[in-house]
Structure formats: structure tokens, C-alpha cells
Amino acid sequence: LAIGPVGAPEATVDGFVAQYLRNLNFDRGVTLSASTANDRFYALAYTVRDYLVARWLEGVRRYRASDRKAVCYLSAEYLLGRQLDNNLLASGLSDIAAEALAQCGVDIEELRAQEVEPGLGNGGLGRLAACFIDSLATMSVPNVGYGIRYEYGIFRQTFEDGRQVEQPDSWLELGSPWEFPHPEAAQTISFGGSTEKYDDGGVTRSRWVPAWSVQAVPYNYMVPGYQNGRVNTLRLWSSRANHAFDLSVFNAGDYVEAVRAQTFAENISKVLYPEDSTAQGKELRLQQQYFFVAASIRDFIDVVLPEDFDLTRLPERAIFQLNDTHPVIGVPELMRILVDEKKMEWDAAWAVTQQCFAYTCHTLLPEALEVWPIDLLGRLLPRHLEIIYRINEEFLLAVRERFGDDEARIRDMSIISPDGAVRMAFLATVAGSKVNGVAELHSQLLREKVLPAFDEFFPGKFTNVTNGVTPRRFVRLANPELSALITEAIGDGWLTDLERLRELEPFADDADFRTAFGEMKAANKRRLAATLQARDGLTIADDHMLDVMVKRLHEYKRQMLKLLHIVTAYDRIVSGEVEASSVPGRTFVFGAKAAPGYDMAKRIIHLINAVGSVVNDDPRVEGRLKVLFPPNYNVTLAERIIPAADLSEQISLAGKEASGTGNMKFALNGALTVGTDDGANVEIRELVGDDNFFLFGMSEPEVEALWARGYTPAEFAEKDAGLGRALDLIGSGAFSGGDASVFAPIVSNLMNDDRFMVLADYTSYIAAQDRVDDAYTDTAAWQRSAVLNVARSGFFSSDRSMRDYIDRIWHTEPLG
Numbered sequence: 177l178a179i180g181p182v183g184a185p186e187a188t189v190d191g192f193v194a195q196y197l198r199n200l201n202f203d204r205g206v207t208l209s210a211s212t213a214n215d216r217f218y219a220l221a222y223t224v225r226d227y228l229v230a231r232w233l234e235g236v237r238r239y240r241a242s243d244r245k246a247v248c249y250l251s252a253e254y255l256l257g258r259q260l261d262n263n264l265l266a267s268g269l270s271d272i273a274a275e276a277l278a279q280c281g282v283d284i285e286e287l288r289a290q291e292v293e294p295g296l297g298n299g300g301l302g303r304l305a306a307c308f309i310d311s312l313a314t315m316s317v318p319n320v321g322y323g324i325r326y327e328y329g330i331f332r333q334t335f336e337d338g339r340q341v342e343q344p345d346s347w348l349e350l351g352s353p354w355e356f357p358h359p360e361a362a363q364t365i366s367f368g369g370s371t372e373k374y375d376d377g378g379v380t381r382s383r384w385v386p387a388w389s390v391q392a393v394p395y396n397y398m399v400p401g402y403q404n405g406r407v408n409t410l411r412l413w414s415s416r417a418n419h420a421f422d423l424s425v426f427n428a429g430d431y432v433e434a435v436r437a438q439t440f441a442e443n444i445s446k447v448l449y450p451e452d453s454t455a456q457g458k459e460l461r462l463q464q465q466y467f468f469v470a471a472s473i474r475d476f477i478d479v480v481l482p483e484d485f486d487l488t489r490l491p492e493r494a495i496f497q498l499n500d501t502h503p504v505i506g507v508p509e510l511m512r513i514l515v516d517e518k519k520m521e522w523d524a525a526w527a528v529t530q531q532c533f534a535y536t537c538h539t540l541l542p543e544a545l546e547v548w549p550i551d552l553l554g555r556l557l558p559r560h561l562e563i564i565y566r567i568n569e570e571f572l573l574a575v576r577e578r579f580g581d582d583e584a585r586i587r588d589m590s591i592i593s594p595d596g597a598v599r600m601a602f603l604a605t606v607a608g609s610k611v612n613g614v615a616e617l618h619s620q621l622l623r624e625k626v627l628p629a630f631d632e633f634f635p636g637k638f639t640n641v642t643n644g645v646t647p648r649r650f651v652r653l654a655n656p657e658l659s660a661l662i663t664e665a666i667g668d669g670w671l672t673d674l675e676r677l678r679e680l681e682p683f684a685d686d687a688d689f690r691t692a693f694g695e696m697k698a699a700n701k702r703r704l705a706a707t708l709q710a711r712d713g714l715t716i717a718d719d720h721m722l723d724v725m726v727k728r729l730h731e732y733k734r735q736m737l738k739l740l741h742i743v744t745a746y747d748r749i750v751s752g753e754v755e756a757s758s759v760p761g762r763t764f765v766f767g768a769k770a771a772p773g774y775d776m777a778k779r780i781i782h783l784i785n786a787v788g789s790v791v792n793d794d795p796r797v798e799g800r801l802k803v804l805f806p807p808n809y810n811v812t813l814a815e816r817i818i819p820a821a822d823l824s825e826q827i828s829l830a831g832k833e834a835s836g837t838g839n840m841k842f843a844l845n846g847a848l849t850v851g852t853d854d855g856a857n858v859e860i861r862e863l864v865g866d867d868n869f870f871l872f873g874m875s876e877p878e879v880e881a882l883w884a885r886g887y888t889p890a891e892f893a894e895k896d897a898g899l900g901r902a903l904d905l906i907g908s909g910a911f912s913g914g915d916a917s918v919f920a921p922i923v924s925n926l927m928n929d930d931r932f933m934v935l936a937d938y939t940s941y942i943a944a945q946d947r948v949d950d951a952y953t954d955t956a957a958w959q960r961s962a963v964l965n966v967a968r969s970g971f972f973s974s975d976r977s978m979r980d981y982i983d984r985i986w987h988t989e990p991l992g
């Protein structure tokens with residue numbers, strides 16, 4: 177009888193075929209000839225799984241036998257993308273699987289298309305978490321990713337008459353072959369009720385008497401490292417009704433109430449909130465946060481750590497990394513476990529807690545900093561609120577000791593705001609051993625503008641870790657042609673040591689290499705064209721520059737600025753200022769979802785589509801300008817679009833984009849960036865060099881200076897005739913069949929308010945785009961720049977980000 181893991185199937189084509197057919201028969205219960213595409217996809221996924229499982233179980237055993245510190249990454253979002261190709265690549269089975277399926281007469285492309293991506297995130301923050309766990313597995317660092325198994329991920333976007341319409345993302349409709357549910361390991365998570373004091377052998381203690389509870393069921397997912405035999409775990413929690421609770425209601429005879437209770441419990445993990453900035457104080461959202469964080473911390477203490485582990489030593493074994501403020505309720509939860517349940521002294525518990533947490537901030541927008549009204553928090557988690565009060569009291573006492581009774585400072589630093597809300601970023605900063613921003617500029621502004629008093633009070637607590645992206649998914653899998661070119665030139669070590677891309681620099685001056693590079697871009701454009709044709713019936717001209725802006729729709733990201741450029745380019749042609757035939761062909765590609773309640777963002781989506789229909793159909797343009805806006809931008813589509821791009825649009829108002837990670841993916845795939853001095857653009861430009869980056873717009877200090885002087889957007893519209901005309905066209909109904917009212921709110925917002933200074937940066941942006949047009953005519957020089965972008969972007973690997981977290985924050989090591 178096998179006590180350890182059963183060995184993997186033989187890693188040969190025959191071994192794969194045998195396992196594949198076994199899975200079709202025994203797991204799907206079908207023969208190959210009677211199978212559906214979904215059956216064949218499932219059997220393939222199961223087969224890949226079968227090769228990884230033994231290593232996974234062995235890794236878990238080795239970790240438990242060690243006393244290594246694990247990284248517990250707490251994130252409300254993981255935007256994983258499809259798993260099949262990633263897992264094939266990680267296990268080194270891509271070629272074997274292709275050959276095996278060919279032998280069975282199965283079309284692997286058809287099976288790839290079956291996989292529904294788990295869209296369990298909104299954008300950058302969720303995708304970052306997915307890149308990080310990929311890198312940790314590849315670097316053999318013990319890690320559990322903890323999060324929520326939303327039944328519905330980010331909505332599926334469709335357009336009706338150019339307007340965004342949201343459809344539910346029922347990604348689990350046909351099940352997921354990658355998950356391992358463990359209902360037997362469910363945990364009880366409690367809510368509500370009250371607190372009470374009680375006598376514990378002469379000591380007065382507090383305890384929580386909750387009112388209701390739900391079950392948290394773990395679903396495990398494998399996170400394989402890149403060809404290193406290491407498989408980490410992603411553990412996502414799903415909510416279920418608590419059966420004990422059900423039973424009491426059943427016994428009381430209220431069947432309908434019992435069933436309703438079940439629905440209520442299952443609501444907690446039902447749906448991902450599609451907002452990605454403005455926290456809105458929704459009770460269900462706080463339930464989600466506490467639900468997954470409480471289950472995760474308990475899981476680590478009760479299940480992962482040995483029984484009877486001495487929790488004063490928890491910091492030696494665990495670091496809980498807080499991905500933004502969403503999991504910060506874990507701070508009072510750990511305190512509650514240590515003080516109330518384990519009966520530790522407050523000070524000792526606080527020392528443990530402070531060492532166990534670290535906090536990553538992903539924003540600078542004040543409206544995006546999460547706060548929870550105390551009445552809501554007190555109703556849902558009364559004991560946690562008490563603990564937060566005590567943390568705040570002791571913290572403010574220490575502030576007074578240091579700075580005297582400076583009441584203004586006390587008010588500014590209090591975790592409880594004057595209007596009675598818990599400021600989660602403050603709580604995270606006070607509790608965390610480290611606080612980091614996600615790019616150099618962002619970390620600097622975080623220290624100097626957002627939390628200066630905390631920086632002064634906690635010297636050495638603030639640090640920077642610039643974001644990164646996984647080269648396995650975003651170069652190797654998304655861009656196999658470029659990967660082959662690179663490997664041919666410099667060998668294959670770059671995939672796990674991305675700085676080695678530097679060795680490509682000399683090839684920028686090699687005409688043959690540049691030609692091959694150009695052919696790679698052309699092939700990727702054809703591949704994208706085929707995808708968009710099949711998916712949306714869109715076409716791309718072969719000879720166009722591909723100018724891409726893909727990211728969430730936000731006013732600060734300034735899709736409007738891009739749109740003003742397009743309208744200006746259009747206006748120059750139709751007004752006769754330039755000959756259509758002299759205009760270099762450009763296809764503008766947008767991808768963007770708007771939060772369903774974000775009215776201005778939705779209007780801008782409508783306007784992009786409206787401009788697209790007019791520009792694309794106007795014969796005077798002679799096809800020189802095209803606007804494409806495929807709906808439902810997601811990880812799968814990103815993997816097609818980014819490798820085909822020539823120009824990457826990173827045009828946020830300086831000081832607003834914390835980092836950006838799309839910017840890194842484009843540079844690594846050989847697109848040139850037109851961008852502001854914002855987020856990680858600053859570092860990209862420093863690395864690739866001024867000559868290989870189109871910088872425009874105000875710097876962050878210039879933005880501040882303009883606000884201080886007084887910003888009057890209308891003045892900018894008067895000074896620049898092109899801008900005035902573009903705004904007039906939009907405002908007059910040129911893109912809305914003459915109905916001026918549709919887009920008037922956008923124009924009036926820009927003319928009268930313009931919080932993100934679109935008009936102030938317009939002139940500089942148009943000048944940068946004219947430089948882009950010029951530069952693109954010199955193909956050799958453009959390709960040289962593109963190659964240098966690839967060669968000099970190795971810094972942006974998430975492996976490097978992970979090394980930085982390990983060195984500066986986690987102080988853990990790989991498990992050899």
C-alpha cells in the first residue's frame with residue numbers, strides 16, 4: 177500500500193496517452209469517440225494534474241518537516257488567467273502533450289479554447305498576486321496564497337449600442353478541473369453578537385459571543401514552479417451554510433427560513449465586487465474580508481503548523497503579507513486569537529502580531545483608501561472593534577509620549593477618523609513590520625504625502641518594492657516567437673534570470689536579428705487579427721502601427737486623453753489640414769472595463785465606441801485610422817494583444833498610477849512606451865533610456881505646482897486650437913448622430929473641472945504622438961529601440977520583486 181504519494185505517470189508520449197485515456201474513461205466516464213470537447217479538455221487537465229500531484233504532496237511533506245518560515249499571501253483577488261498552458265510549461269510536458277493528443281487525433285487548440293479563465297480579480301492588484309505566487313513557486317519559497325473562491329468573478333462585458341452591459345461571469349458552470357475541494361476541512365467563521373467580560377480564575381478577560389456563523393470550505397489549487405519540481409498551494413475559501421445552525425431552525429419547524437439561511441451564507445463568496453478603487457462601506461464586502469482572513473489565519477495556525485506550536489514563535493514561521501487593506505481585519509483577528517483564545521498578555525500578543533504582518537499599499541487616491549464606519553464594524557465584529565480601539569489607544573499614547581499633546585497630530589494619526597470610521601491603511605501601518613509602495617515614485621509619495629506623520633514616527637518602516645510580472649506567462653507563453661528568438665540568441669537561462677536579457681543588447685545593432693524581430697511582431701499581429709476576427713468580427717490591417725491602451729477604465733488613467741488624440745488625428749484629415757494618404761496607418765486598440773456604478777467611466781466607454789464607429793466608417797479617412805474596442809478585456813485577451821503591440825499607452829496623470837504592470841508587459845514584448853513620468857514608467861524610462869521612450873506631460877511636482885497656482889482647464893482649450901476643435905466635435909454631437917446631449921457631460925467635466933488635468937497635458941501629448949509617427953517611419957531605428965526595450969526590462973520580473981520582498985520584508989529563504 178502506498179503511504180507516500182503515488183508516483184507520477186511516465187513522462188513519455190505513451191505514458192501521457194495512457195493516462196489521458198484512463199482519465200477520459202474513469203473520471204469523465206466516456207470513451208474518446210463519444211466525448212465532448214469539454215470531456216477532452218477535462219481529461220487533459222486531469223492528466224497534467226496527475227504529473228504534478230506527487231511533487232505537490234512531497235513538497236507539503238518536506239515543508240512540514242522543516243521549520244521554514246512561510247509566506248502567507250493574503251489577497252482578496254487572484255486574476256489567474258487560464259491554467260492549462262502554464263501548467264504544461266511548468267511541468268515540462270508541452271511537447272509530450274501535443275504529440276500525445278495528436279496521436280489520439282485530438283485537436284489541442286480546440287481544448288485550449290474550452291478553458292474558462294478564473295477572473296477572480298479586477299485588474300492590476302489581482303494579477304500581481306497571481307504573478308507573485310508563480311514566482312514564489314519558481315523560486316521554491318514556501319508560500320500559501322489565501323483568497324476567496326468567488327462563484328462569479330469579474331463581470332463579462334458586452335456592448336449594446338456602444339454602451340457597457342455587464343453579464344455574470346459563471347466561470348464554474350462546467351466545473352473547474354484544477355480545484356481540489358476539501359469540505360471535510362471546513363472551518364466555522366462567526367459574526368455579530370456581543371462581547372462580554374468573564375472571570376478566568378481571578379483574571380478578568382473579554383470574549384466574543386457571536387450570533388451567527390458560516391462554514392469556510394477550502395479549495396486547493398496547484399501553483400507549479402517553472403520546471404523545478406516544486407508545487408505550492410493557492411487556497412481559496414468558499415462559504416456554505418453552517419449545518420448546526422440550519423438544524424436548529426429546521427427543528428423549530430421553519431423550513432423556508434432554514435433554506436433562506438443557506439442562501440445567506442452562500443452569498444458571502446458569491447460575487448467579486450467589481451469596484452477597483454472607491455471603497456463604499458458595503459457590509460457584504462466586510463463579511464467577505466473577515467471570512468477569508470479569519471479562515472486563512474486559523475488554517476495556518478491549526479492545520480499548517482504542528483499541533484501545540486508555541487505561538488510566541490509565530491513570527492519565525494509565518495509572515496502574513498497584506499495585499500492592500502482588504503485583509504487588514506486579520507490584524508485584530510490575530511490579536512483576538514492570541515489574547516482571548518490563547519490567553520497571551522496583550523503586549524506579548526502585540527509584539528507577535530507586529531512581526532507577523534506587513535502591508536503593501538497600491539494607491540495614492542485618497543478616495544480609494546478603505547474606511548469602515550464604526551457602527552457597521554461594531555455590529556459585525558464587536559470584539560474586533562474593541563481590539564482596534566485598544567490598539568489605537570496605545571498607539572496614540574506612544575505618539576503623545578514622543579510629540580507631546582499635539583492634538584492636531586493626534587487627530588491626523590488616529591486609526592479612528594474624526595467622523596467615526598476605522599482607517600484601514602492606518603491600522604495596517606501601525607500593525608505592520610513594514611509598509612511598502614509598489615514603485616519608487618509611489619513609495620516616495622506614500623511617505624511624503626499620504627503617511628508622512630507615520631514615516632516620522634516609525635523610522636525604517638517604509639520601503640519600496642517595485643512590482644514585476646512573470647516572464648513565464650507574459651513572455652514565454654504569450655509570445656512564443658519572441659521567446660524562440662531570445663533563446664536562439666542568448667540561451668534559455670533568461671526565463672528564470674530575466675536580467676540576462678541584457679545579453680540581447682548587441683543584437684539591437686544586428687540587422688538580421690531586427691528583421692527577425694519585425695517578423696515576430698508581424699506574426700503576432702496576424703495571430704491577434706485571427707483572434708479578434710473569430711471573437712468579435714474585427715479586422716486589423718497588416719501595415720498599421722498597433723497603438724494599445726488596455727487597463728481598467730478610470731479617469732486618472734486618462735483614456736480621454738487617448739481619445740482626444742484620435743479625434744485630433746481624425747479632425748486633421750477631415751478638415752483638410754493633412755492628406756489622408758500622407759497619414760501613417762494606425763490601429764488604436766482599447767480594452768477596458770468600467771465599474772458598473774462609475775457613470776463617467778461608462779460614458780467614456782460609450783464615447784470610445786462612438787468615435788470608433790464614425791472614424792472607422794468615414795471614407796475620407798481612407799482606412800488610415802482604425803479604432804478597435806474588443807469587449808471583455810481579460811488575461812486571455814491580454815496574452816494576445818500585448819505581444820502584437822508596437823506602442824504602449826501609459827498616460828496617467830503624474831502621481832496617480834501607483835505602478836502599473838501592463839507597462840512592464842509591453843516593454844518586455846518589445847513595444848515602445850508613450851508615457852508620463854508616473855508609477856513604474858519612471859523606472860522603465862530610466863532603464864530603457866530616453867531615446868527609447870516617448871515621455872510627455874507634467875511631472876508630479878509640476879502637477880502640484882499647477883494646482884497651487886490654480887488650474888483653469890478652459891484656458892488650455894483656448895490656447896490650443898486642435899484641442900478646442902476636438903472638444904467641439906465631441907460636444908457638438910459629431911459622434912452621437914448630432915445629439916449633443918450624450919457626451920456633453922464629458923466635455924463639460926473636462927472644461928470646468930478636469931480633476932486629472934487631461935487638457936493641461938494635451939499639447940505635450942500630441943507633440944509626443946507626432947514624434948511617434950516620425951519615429952515609426954524609420955523601421956530599423958524603431959526596431960532597434962524595441963529590441964533595447966526587451967533587453968533592458970529584465971528588472972521587471974516578478975522574481976526580482978519576490979527577492980526584494982524576501983530581503984527587505986519577509987526575511988525567509990527558499991526550501992532547497
Ligand code: 26Q
Binds near residue numbers: 298299304455614834
Ligand atoms: C475596495 C473596497 C471595496 C470594493 C473594492 C475595493 C478594491 C478592489 C480592488 C479596491 C482596489 C482594488 C484594486 C486596485 C488595483 O488594482 N490597484 C493597482 O495595483 C497595481 C498592482 O500594484 C498597480 O500596478 C496599479 O498602479 C494600481 O492601480
